[in-house]
Amino acid sequence: MNLAYRDIRHNLFRFILTCLGLGLLLGVVLAMIGIYRGLVVDALTIARAPAVDLWVVEANTRGPFAEASRIPGDLREAIARIAGVSSAGSITYQTVETDYRNDKLRLYVIGYELTRPGGPPDIWQGRAIAKTHYEMVADRSSGLVLGDRIRLGRSMFTVVGVTRDQVNSGGDPAVYISLADAQKLQFDLAPSASRIAAARGAAGASRDTVNAIAARLQPNASADAVAATIHRWKHLSAMTQEAQELILTRSLVDRARRQIGLFTSLLLIVSAVIIALIIYTMTMEKLKQIATLKLIGAPDRAIIGMIVQQALALGLIGFAIGANLILLIKDYFPRRVVLEPDNVLILGLIVIVVCLLSSGLGVRAALKVDPATALGG
Amino acid sequence: MTQSPLVRVDRISKHFGEGEARVDALRDVSLDVQARQVVALLGPSGSGKTTLLNVIGCILDPSSGSMDLVGERVIENGRWLRTNLRSLRLEKIGFIFQFHNLIPFLDAIDNVSLVLELAGATSAEAQARASELLDYLDVGHRSHSMPAKLSGGEAQRVAIARALANRPRIILADEPTAALDSKRAQIVMDLLRKVAVDQDAAIIAVTHDEKIFDRFDQIYHLRDGRLET
Numbered sequence: 001m002n003l004a005y006r007d008i009r010h011n012l013f014r015f016i017l018t019c020l021g022l023g024l025l026l027g028v029v030l031a032m033i034g035i036y037r038g039l040v041v042d043a044l045t046i047a048r049a050p051a052v053d054l055w056v057v058e059a060n061t062r063g064p065f066a067e068a069s070r071i072p073g074d075l076r077e078a079i080a081r082i083a084g085v086s087s088a089g090s091i092t093y094q095t096v097e098t099d100y101r102n103d104k105l106r107l108y109v110i111g112y113e114l115t116r117p118g119g120p121p122d123i124w125q126g127r128a129i130a131k132t133h134y135e136m137v138a139d140r141s142s143g144l145v146l147g148d149r150i151r152l153g154r155s156m157f158t159v160v161g162v163t164r165d166q167v168n169s170g171g172d173p174a175v176y177i178s179l180a181d182a183q184k185l186q187f188d189l190a191p192s193a194s195r196i197a198a199a200r201g202a203a204g205a206s207r208d209t210v211n212a213i214a215a216r217l218q219p220n221a222s223a224d225a226v227a228a229t230i231h232r233w234k235h236l237s238a239m240t241q242e243a244q245e246l247i248l249t250r251s252l253v254d255r256a257r258r259q260i261g262l263f264t265s266l267l268l269i270v271s272a273v274i275i276a277l278i279i280y281t282m283t284m285e286k287l288k289q290i291a292t293l294k295l296i297g298a299p300d301r302a303i304i305g306m307i308v309q310q311a312l313a314l315g316l317i318g319f320a321i322g323a324n325l326i327l328l329i330k331d332y333f334p335r336r337v338v339l340e341p342d343n344v345l346i347l348g349l350i351v352i353v354v355c356l357l358s359s360g361l362g363v364r365a366a367l368k369v370d371p372a373t374a375l376g377g
Numbered sequence: 378m379t380q381s382p383l384v385r386v387d388r389i390s391k392h393f394g395e396g397e398a399r400v401d402a403l404r405d406v407s408l409d410v411q412a413r414q415v416v417a418l419l420g421p422s423g424s425g426k427t428t429l430l431n432v433i434g435c436i437l438d439p440s441s442g443s444m445d446l447v448g449e450r451v452i453e454n455g456r457w458l459r460t461n462l463r464s465l466r467l468e469k470i471g472f473i474f475q476f477h478n479l480i481p482f483l484d485a486i487d488n489v490s491l492v493l494e495l496a497g498a499t500s501a502e503a504q505a506r507a508s509e510l511l512d513y514l515d516v517g518h519r520s521h522s523m524p525a526k527l528s529g530g531e532a533q534r535v536a537i538a539r540a541l542a543n544r545p546r547i548i549l550a551d552e553p554t555a556a557l558d559s560k561r562a563q564i565v566m567d568l569l570r571k572v573a574v575d576q577d578a579a580i581i582a583v584t585h586d587e588k589i590f591d592r593f594d595q596i597y598h599l600r601d602g603r604l605e606t
Contacts, residue, residue: 001487001494003480010482010523292478295436296539297467298495372436374478 003302004309007286018278019314023321025271030326030347032264034337039260041338043169043253046110047244050091050118052214053223056230056238063237064093064211065169066247071236073183073208076116082229084221089116090210092182095172096152100143107142107175108168109152111182117214120176126161132178137161142173152177153185169252171335183207268350275318275351276358279311283362287369294371304363311359315351323348381448382409383546383579384433389442389452391428391602402428403439404602410579412546415570415592418583420599426583427551429599433581434470434549435462446470447546467496471540473569473582475552477532479524485511485535486520492542510538514568530561537568541576548572550582559588566592 008015047055047065055064056071056079063069073090080088092111097104112118114129120137126146129135136157138144148159157177166174177185187207217223223240230238239247249257283290290303323344330337391403402425410416418426431437432444435451444452446469451458459465466472479488489510490503498506511517514534516527524532533553540548550569554562566589573580582593590596598605 001483001491001500003482003491006487007482288478289480292474292480294463295434295466295472296492296495297463298491299463302495370436372431374472374474 002309003306004313007306008310008313015314019317019321022271022275022278022314022318023325025267025274026319026322026347026351027325028322029264029267029271030322030339030344031330031333031337032260032267033343033347034326034330034339035333035335036257036260036264037338037340037343038336039169039253039257040249042167042171042336043248044245045166046093046108046168046174047241047248049110049121049166049174050089050112050214051121051216052117053217053221053241054085054215054226054230054238055241055244056088056213056215056236057211059235059237061237062239062247062251064091065244066252069211070209071211071213073179073210075236076113076210076213079213079215079230082226084217084226085215086218086221087117088213088215089113089118090179090213091118092179092186092211094182094186095168096185098151100148100150105142105150106172107138107152108170108172109182109185110174110176111179111185111210112176113179117216118179120161120163120166120174122163123161124164126159128161129176129178130160132180134158134181135160135177137163137176139163139166139173139175141165141167142175144175152181153188155181155184157181165336167336169248179210183209271351272354272358275311275315275354276361278314279307279355279358280361280365282310282314283307283359283365287365288374290366291369291371291374294369295374300367303366307362307366308356308359311355311362312352315355316348319348319351380411382411382445383447384408384410384581385445386429386433387443387445389429389432389439389444390455391425391432391437391439401602403432405442406599406602406604408597408604410547410581412577412579413573414594415566415573415580415582417590417593417596418581418599419585419596424599425602426599428602430549430551430581430583433547434472435465467492467543469545469547471543471545471548471578473533473536473540473548473550473553475555477524477529477536477556479527479532479535479539481524484521484523485516485527485531485538488524488535489538489542492539496543506542507538510541511535514538529556530564533557533561533565534568537565537572541572544576546576546578548578548580550580550584552584552586553582554584554586554589562586562589563592 057063057069058071061067061069076088076090090113094109096109097106134157136159138159140162144159146159149156227238230236386408388405388407389403390405393400420426432439439455441455486507489507493503493506511520514537516531516534519531554565569580
């Protein structure tokens with residue numbers, strides 16, 4: 001006879017309510033873990049999108065994501081000719097706000113050379129940019145759909161392709177346009193400001209500057225060796241993809257990452273305390289029955305089994321409710337929630353350990369009960 | 378040939394605390410209870426009757442003395458001769474409580490069969506025996522009722538069935554009629570007497586209930602830890 005099951009069945013409504021409450025709490029913990037992972041993934045998405053090995057930026061900067069960087073666009077030819085480099089592409093990055101469906105839309109605009117590294121990793125709907133002007137590939141998180149026309153600066157762009165999950169570290173959706181359009185967008189001034197600049201004699205300044213040059217290397221080339229070669233040019237810095245990712249995770253999103261990490265840890269501790277309290281209370285409510293069981297001869301293992309099984313049932317059902325809830329709603333979060341199987345598994349194991357430790361408190365109380373307390377009123 | 382008593386308590390003493398705070402709950406108490414005998418322990422609060430019931434029920438360690446249960450020496454000079462007192466209780470003693478103490482999340486039949494399963498019976502064997510006992514005590518029709526749905530009398534009958542489940546030869550009852558009205562108290566006492574005869578058992582009850590005094594074969598009075606017949 002399974003006493004744990006019988007007790008649960010007898011108080012089913014209360015048990016389900018408790019599981020539901022615990023499930024919501026564990027769901028929040030899972031969501032926080034997902035947001036934490038999502039933050040890291042988002043931070044790396046744009047840097048990983050062009051699938052390159054080396055980033056060439058302005059000297060003494062950690063650009064183009066962590067710091068501003070501006071280098072001449074024609075340097076791309078020189079980079080492409082370095083031994084070990086298989087291809088290179090100039091890229092610009094800028095944040096733009098525009099109007100879309102009577103609202104402000106914040107976009108992370110990436111300009112790239114259409115036949116070179118730097119473009120979207122894959123197109124989910126539509127096609128890649130085919131014309132050098134006024135076409136755009138937008139991420140679906142922007143809300144833009146195929147055929148939409150949207151104004152950026154002084155030009156109208158048509159959405160020809162849609163990507164998925166391409167956002168910057170701040171969560172702004174990425175849109176891809178041609179490098180020429182991006183440079184025009186970056187340097188085009190409003191007509192009035194343009195007239196003032198012309199009067200100051202600045203009209204002839206070159207607009208062929210980019211934020212970075214991304215390079216792919218030949219299979220047997222050493223990224224560090226190529227970076228060292230580029231470093232010899234005093235006005236340039238070069239960093240490997242690995243170094244770029246390290247900057248992004250350690251520098252750009254570090255505070256947010258640590259903040260969410262700390263909050264997640266606190267939530268885990270709160271969950272552990274709540275689980276412990278629930279299980280301890282469940283046991284304390286049954287002390288008279290436990291005393292009776294002891295008096296009629298029930299061995300300790302029967303009593304321990306009842307408490308531990310109930311604790312595990314509570315934890316695992318609560319965890320299943322929480323995990324399913326978050327899996328169902330995670331796509332509706334404004335920022336990406338990334339739940340890998342290992343995250344879910346680790347939290348599941350933590351819940352099991354917490355339940356076992358918490359039931360230890362209940363078991364301790366149960367084992368201390370004097371069977372004589374079953375006698376008398 | 379004289380039959381040996383089912384319960385033999387020999388000069389059992391029990392004290393709590395030491396020095397100035399010492400309380401002598403039992404002082405050299407001796408009593409024999411034979412099979413088919415129904416005896417009562419009476420006495421004012423603090424006289425030691427519950428302490429004596431706890432010692433006979435293998436719940437409380439005595440300070441000195443000896444005790445035999447169903448022919449087996451279980452206490453010698455104040456020391457238990459068996460280490461697992463719970464299995465000793467499961468094997469030899471049935472308990473009946475003042476407020477029936479049925480497990481609230483088990484129905485009547487499972488409250489009875491639980492004791493049998495704890496003693497090693499299979500589920501089918503336990504259910505069959507439990508059903509038989511509930512019928513014997515006229516509560517077979519309430520087999521699948523939860524304790525909260527039973528009347529006081531029915532719950533006490535189920536509790537008696539539970540006490541009888543493992544065919545114990547000793548039944549200890551703590552105020553078995555305290556929660557019942559006069560009519561039901563008489564019925565329960567008649568049942569206990571029937572059980573004592575049918576099961577060849579000894580029944581020891583702690584009670585204050587004067588209306589059932591005439592149902593006992595012998596009444597022991599406890600006063601300041603001493604036994605008076």
